[in-house]
Amino acid sequence: MTSRHTSxxxxxxxxxxxxxxxxxxxxLNNAAQDINVWIRINxxxxxxxxGVVSLQARKSVGVPTKVIxxxxxxxxxxxxx
Numbered sequence: 001m002t003s004r005h006t007s008x009x010x011x012x013x014x015x016x017x018x019x020x021x022x023x024x025x026x027x028l029n030n031a032a033q034d035i036n037v038w039i040r041i042n043x044x045x046x047x048x049x050x051g052v053v054s055l056q057a058r059k060s061v062g063v064p065t066k067v068i069x070x071x072x073x074x075x076x077x078x079x080x081x
Contacts, residue, residue: 022070027055
């Protein structure tokens with residue numbers, strides 16, 4: 001199963017930004033699942049930002065495995081990136 005969720009941020013001033021994100025993930029599958037999270041700038045994957053969150057199989061019927069993950073990045077942005 002593939003799911004894509006996106007958020008957009010636009011820089012109004014050029015500079016180095018500290019970008020912190022976090023997300024809560026859950027897995028109701030009988031099998032372990034990997035979630036890939038990365039940053040895109042102007043529609044292009046930003047090198048070195050891909051992170052993988054691994055979720056174990058669900059605990060039991062109707063009881064998902066859950067995890068909260070987060071990372072911090074320092075990225076250089078131009079105006080309107």
